[in-house]
Each structure stands twice: as structure tokens, then as C-alpha cells.
Amino acid sequence: MTDPPGQGQPGDGPEESDAGLARERTALAWTRTAISFGAVGGAVLKANVVTGLIILAMAPFVWQLGRVSRGREGLPALGPARLFLITVSIIVVALICLAVAIFGKSAPGALR
């Protein structure tokens, strides 16, 4: 006897029953996260060049973590450490942005 649809399954749609597609969606989510890091780096670049470049450099690092999650050849399995690293990276970015916001020279009116 099979389980009724939607009970004990991750989703109802036919694409949800394929772990390969779930893996693909997760890979895309990692890519979007890496792009977000790039966007934050670009925004900070306007306020402070060095810190902006540091955050911008985190984007390929995050993208590489996503590749580890896909289990590409030759890459070690980091497990939960990947997500821990992302959390630590966001905290570092938030602290840098906090420092730039408090001590940095602002460009008032740029959004006027």
C-alpha cells in the first residue's frame, strides 16, 4: 500500500518526487546565495573599497561550498560545516557593515 500523496513526502508536485531535481534546486539556491554575497560586496564597495572587495571575494567561496554540497569529484564532504561557515560569513559581513555604517564616510543623497 502506498502513502497518500502529500503525506510523508517533501511535496505534492511530480517534480518533488525526484531527488535529482531537489539536488538541482538546492544547487541553484547555493548559486543565488553566492550572487547575494556578490551584491552585498558591490553595495559595500560604494562605501568602502577594501571591505567591499573582501565581501565580494566571499562570493566564489560560497559558490564553491555549494559545489561541495553537490558532491563533485575530488571535493571533500564537509557536511554541516558548510552551513556553519555560511552563518559565520554572514555574521562577519554584518559586523563589517555595522563598522562601515558607524565609522564610514557616508555619501548622503546618493538615493535622492
Next chain:
Amino acid sequence: MSWSRRLAALLPRTVAEDSGGTEPDARFTFANERTFLAWSRTALALVVAGLAIVQLLPPFPGVPVGRHLLGLPLIALGAVLAVTAYTEWVRNQHALRRGEPMPRSVLPWILSATVTLIAIIAAVVLLISAAR
């Protein structure tokens, strides 16, 4: 459970060594990971929004600290969301391994409460600045 033990339970090595229960369906694990990543992007968006308010908005007349009052809590909220997203990922993975019901998420509550508070502060700052 003491705070030090709770903190230790969140470290990656402790999570990896969590041998209780069985390995869940890969689709559940991927879904949990995607949820964590979605919250991480939300956290980054809040951080950059806070920075943009402080750095790029023109100053509010009559409220010299207005931009900092709005931007700094957003940056702090980004950091809080990132940490909470990780703890929720750990809790969800733990529940999935043991076949337990998924724990209730506090993240939407934190996000909506803080955004509402910041919206109220923004309205007050704008009113004061308009009155000047």
C-alpha cells in the same frame, strides 16, 4: 540543558556525529538546506538594506541620528536571522532523523516583529522631520 551544552550541540562536528535516528529521505535534507539558504539570503538583504539607509539616504532634517536609528537595527537583525536560521536547520535535521514532528519556526515571528518595529520608527522619524 545548560547554555554551554546547547552551544556545543550547534557546532558542526557535534551535528555530524549525531548518530541518533536514521538518515532521512535526501529530498527532506535538500529542502531543509534550501530553507536555510533562503533565510541566509534574507539576512544578507537586511544587512545591505541597513547599510544603504545609513550610507546613501539623505539625512532627515531635524533628526540627525534618523538614518542610524533605522539602518543599524536592520544590520543587527540580519546577523540574528543568520544565527537563528542555522539553529533551526540543526533542530529540523535532528527532527527529520528521528521522525519527530517538525519544530515550530520562530524566524517569521522575529522578522515580522522587527520589521514592524522599524516601520513604526521610520514613520515617527519621517513625521518629526516633516514637522521641522
